[in-house]
Amino acid sequence: xxxxxxxxxxxxxxxxxEIRIKxxxxxxxxxxxxxxxxxxxxIDNAQEIPVQVLISVPKKIIKKAVHRNKVKxxxxxxxxxxxxxxxxxxxxxxxxxxLAFVYLSGSMHPYSEINDKVKLSLxxxxxxxxx
Numbered sequence: 001x002x003x004x005x006x007x008x009x010x011x012x013x014x015x016x017x018e019i020r021i022k023x024x025x026x027x028x029x030x031x032x033x034x035x036x037x038x039x040x041x042x043i044d045n046a047q048e049i050p051v052q053v054l055i056s057v058p059k060k061i062i063k064k065a066v067h068r069n070k071v072k073x074x075x076x077x078x079x080x081x082x083x084x085x086x087x088x089x090x091x092x093x094x095x096x097x098x099l100a101f102v103y104l105s106g107s108m109h110p111y112s113e114i115n116d117k118v119k120l121s122l123x124x125x126x127x128x129x130x131x
Contacts, residue, residue: 007080007081007083008080009076009079009080009083012048012049012052013049013051013052013053014052014053014054015052015053015054015098015099015100020052020098021054021100023041023098024039024040024041024054024098024100025039025100027041028040028041028098028100029041029128031121031124032104033117033120033121033124034104034105034117035103035104035105035109035113035114035117036075036101036102036103036104036114036117036118036121037101037102037103037104038099038100038101038102038121038124038125039099039100039102040097040098040099040100040125041097041098042095042096042097042129043095043096043097043098044094044095045094045096046090046091046094046095046096047096049096050086050087050090050091050095050096050097051083051086051087051090051096051097051099052096052097052098052099053079053099053100053101054098054099054100054101055072055075055076055079055100055101056100056101056102056103057071057072057075057102057103058102058103061103061104061105061106062103062106062108067108070108071103071108071114074111074114074115075101075103075114075118077111077115078111078114078115078118078119079101079118079122081115082115082118082119082122083122085119085122085123085126086122086125086126086129089126089129089130090129093129095129097125099125101118101121
């Protein structure tokens with residue numbers, strides 16, 4: 001299986017489906033990199049898509065939809081630019097990952113901080129795949 005080296009984030013890389021999302025949050029591993037909570041689940045028999053991602057900004061935490069959407073765009077953009085850290089490891093190990101980013105902070109953070117935290121979390125997940 002080859003991997004596309006583009007920086008795109010197509011729809012098939014987004015995690016959809018109530019059953020898979022429920023399984024991810026029930027059986028997935030969790031860690032926090034403030035202001036993000038990262039939940040991931042390893043699936044050993046790889047499918048066509050190595051990593052599928054869910055991004056959540058709860059309404060309880062950020063009330064205004066405009067601000068929630070901005071935070072989601074920031075997380076999505078930083079993941080799109082840094083996903084190569086994780087994709088190649090998944091292809092090499094022949095595994096698939098379901099991944100969720102949940103925003104925890106009640107205030108908005110600058111893009112540079114969110115980008116650093118997303119990158120750090122992807123590196124941490126890549127290290128756990130190596131072990």
